[in-house]
Amino acid sequence: MTFLADSHAHLIDKAYRKDSSQVIQRALDIGVKLIINLGYDIKTSSKAVDMAQDYPFMYTSVGVHPHEAARVPEDYLQNVKELAQNKKNVAIGEIGLDYYRDISPRKKQKQVFREQLLLAQKMGLPAIIHDREAHKDVLKIVREEQGGKNSGVFHCFSGDWEMAQECIELGFYISIAGPVTFKNSDSLRDVAKRTPLHRLLVETDCPYLTPVPYRGKRNEPAHVKYTVETIASLRGMKWEELAQVTFTNTKNCFRLD
Template identity: 45%
Template sequence: MLFDSHCHLNSDKFDENDILEMIHTARDHNVVQILVPGYDMDSSQRAVELADDWQGLYAAVGIHPNDANGATEEMYQKLRDWAQLPHVVAIGEIGLDYHWDTTPKEVQFEVFRRQIRLAKEVKLPIVIHDREAHADIVQVLREEGAKEIGGIMHCFSGSWEMAKECMDMNFMISFGGPVTYKNAKRPQEVASKVPLDYLLVETDSPYLTPEPHRGKPNQPLYVRHVAEKIAELRGMEFEEICRITSENAERIFNVRNPFVSL
């Protein structure tokens, strides 16, 4: 069985029929657990609703750096309230994004730091969005003592040296569709080296669709291609990568597979 550790079923690109079909198709192919991360207040609310409606779906709630303008105390309190719900298992996705010039860096830093502190308060791991901000991400995580709660480096694109620093702070390293791309030498190098107990797989659906479906909208079913590529890179059986990454996700999110009898 597989755990898609980052999938935006709460995206406005999907309607209810899309979501229903994708979940059933994924489950037919043993992708049975999915983390749905928020990126603003509306998407966080939707993640919570999906996690309430579907066994095996879990929510993360948070404010993405590209949506950090206008963050208020009321929003932080709402995140705090959601964090008490049983199917909310992380704060995220949060972090820094220097690719899009939509939010001043000082605002991104403030909102990122506030949410790390909130996560420490509610004792949940954090899901990190890092786009072209590697050094600053590591610095903020260190300064804020994020090692206390740990979390996930979502769709990791940094170096092996950065991966080691993140793992030293109790962060798992998650790989998505880009690890399947022909010229993705750095993600493939890191994916082949990460210790197995720090390894996760994801889709980031509807984005970053893996080969051989690149160019189409991503969906949770396609996490299988990510796991297959990592198994190939490491010279391991696909089923073993499925088992290991699912157990890792269950451990960091403190959940258990509802489809497996104890």
């Protein structure tokens, strides 16, 4: 069986409250043998860590999403650090900036982003970056703090090829999600075609960003296959070959045996 990896999932989301075990089993049945499961804040990061204990193929990344930046308690960074010390945790994230919804003030977003980026550096962990309509400021902070020193991922990449090149030069992987299957995704498809294979990851970002043919419905890790198939077609590869490459890349990025 061809192995698949979902490098970014949110199986702690309330969307899976009633059927998370069935969702995970469907992923296994289709060949997903590695899942990086993330929280959004301290509470959900803790839940992600707990969930990973039950599944040998599941790992976590802990951190505070930019939407939650305005609500962090004073000791949040110590809480993130403690969670990150769990043996199933492999990264700090997702962290970054979101100027699309602007739920938290931008100044606070930047502060919390920098603090967690520095924590990732101190702990020797990769950082998983959230960047939505904030390319310039995200790259500025990443450059200033050497955010790619321990590797990392620009998840659900939404920039152009020029930006992708800079992210790769800074030490990051480029992760492609379900929107690459959408008809109006020319820029993302260009990035998916041109990113060096050894720096390419795939993800679902479930329960969001469901790929065609299930667009509009709840996403889940099993659907990562449609993203892999689309990228493989764009690159003139067999999907099984791309699945194996991205599976290996996910292990390499997060230093998994």
